[in-house]
Amino acid sequence: MINDASLPLTSAASDWSLPSSRKVAIVCLILTETGLFSIFVAAYLFYLGKSLTGPTPREVLETPVIPTICLLGSSLTIMLAERALRRQHRRYFQLWWTITILLAALFLGATAIEWHRLITIDHLTISTNLFGTTFYSLVGLHASHVIAGLCLLTLVLFFSFRGLVTPAQHGRIEMVSWYWHFVDAVWVIVFTVVYVISR
């Protein structure tokens, strides 16, 4: 079965290196996710002010400052965790990673409280008006990405406590952090569109 052509070796062959397939793949994933979010953002902006009935964004939305600080801060802590892993400080890695998870959970908790208030007090549901439809879809799409990220983060922490996350796995952990940075970056857009521009 072995009938390969042996092609002549060249001197350039020794320094042949290509980008890691893992990184290429995660960049592609981020690219396609960006496409998904763009359409929801476009829909949100397109329907801005087109609701036939209230409530309007100006009446019911409050700028979520603390949750935003939590989420953006988690980008920093995951970076610190990653650096600790690279320097083989397992305890510090676990510490920063746990803080990242807590910050993400805080963000989700704040979203839950916000939605609870909107639904019970302001009577804004996904079927109330166009604002409700587009708001819950866009923020919900982002929140579902936070939930997915939270699952990944928790899984890594679990593996770390089982002693399975070694510096050799740094490349894999780095991909989780890339995804997490992406989720944070999307929040910057969502925050700007929903809570700044639209009110």
Next chain:
Amino acid sequence: MAVQEIALTTSGAPGNSLVDRLHGLVVTVDHKKLGLMYVGTAVGFLLVAGLLALAIRLQLAVPNNTFLEPDVFNRFFTMHGTSMVFLVGMALVSGFGNYLVPLMIGTRDMAFPRLNAFGYWMYLFGGLLLYFSYLGAPGLAGHGSAPDVGWFAYAPLTGPAFSRGHSTDYWILSLLLTSIGSTVSAINVIATAVSLRCKGMTLMRMPLLVWLMIVVNFMILLALPALSAAQIMLLIDRYLGGHFFDTQAGGSAVIWQHFFWIFGHPEVYILIIPAFACVSEIVPVFSRKPIFGYPVMVGATVMIGLISTSVWAHHMFSVGMTSVGNTFFAISTFMVAVPTGIKIFNWLGTMFGGRIRFDLPMLFCIAFLFQFLIAGLTGMMLGVAPLNWQLTDSYFVVAHFHYTLVGGFLFGMFAGIYYWYPKAVGRLLDRRLGLWHFWLFVIGFHVTFDTMHFPGLLGMPRRIFTYDAGRGWDTLNFVTTIGAVLQAAGILCFVINLVRSAKQGKLAGNDPWDAWTLEWTTSSPPAEYNFATKPEVRSRRPLWDLKHPEDPDWQYE
């Protein structure tokens, strides 16, 4: 070292009973098996969707026909269009990408083999779910059946108020599944082509097919989410009481069209570029010349990819956009013709002065060239906004896009299948049956789709289940149907050929076409590990270098 490890794994080959082989298909992560499974499944769906088309043509053969009920007719054209685009076209793209990219770049498998298998199964079950709608959609309520909303499913007609029952839900969910499959397959092909090329294969030494596959898969990554997002919105409308497409609550009746065609127009390039890719590999080999203008071909493909993202609303001239919008989309539509024209000239330039061998793959390529040219020209006609107002939603449009997708895409895919079948199966496809297929299909194609332009010009709208006699459409429609029957006969020859030649075809050997790319250095069919030792290349035609050490390509590139 690597050779020994691999020899050990292949010695424990599984048994050859049917159950073993089926089990092998279910658990496989081999890019070649998955690639063939994609192509095989796509041919299966091609037959089903082709039969639907035949039924549609029989219904339209004569005026006031009652062969199909109106609602059955609606389901048939919806299922035909949806299947052909998502279950045949996209699967052939994934299949060719999966099978050929690792072989052509000299690596042993895709970057993520298990993800690859996941993509295939998502695609298969998405396809089965779509057809399960015939049984599942009526459900206990006995309401509705297969989707009947056209392949683009314009909201608000697909909203909860106008599309009762579950038929539209089957359309949404099955396409969401196949989209997930296409997306992971696209990520995989890009990661493979970027990260796993063999030594010496710089970007500008990649075979054109690999280049075109990279562009196509980037387009998939950018375009498909628009459809998925719109479908998620439609689901929210249908099940959570959302108002995205609900005009009663201020929603827009047009925005679905925008979102759909932001996906839909790149989609048609996603389908046609793999056909370009096959033609770009086959034409040089059968003209005995290297491809003419390789860097320009690469640049033109990237340009098509870029421009295709800003032409979508030429599907929507008749909804009443502003004149600025109409002008913008008309101009951008014309701009796509430039890189496409460059490609056609480059293929002709490759053939010019070459010693052309008229083998089956080349025959399909030549037919492709002429047909795709005409398809492009009618596309330009439709890009003229005022003429589009006259022709839109008529059989002229149907004829145009079937010209691109059958005369262009499908012919390119046939060329590819005739070209790489010997590599995948180890035996050549029978030439006599192949010629029958070619001529029946070419003649049938032209009888059907050349003729179909004219009822369109005479005002026959698309998607009507019948028409009155005496409008000047009768003879034209009858001729169109005759062509469809001829095409079906051609496809029958093709399928018989595929099945028979697998057992009885002439043995192909490693390199039946005297070709130049890396896949032809492997055995036919290739071993599970593709290459015992990883190859190394110094030019775009590594096999030429090997066969002609006295005059290798790398001296000139």
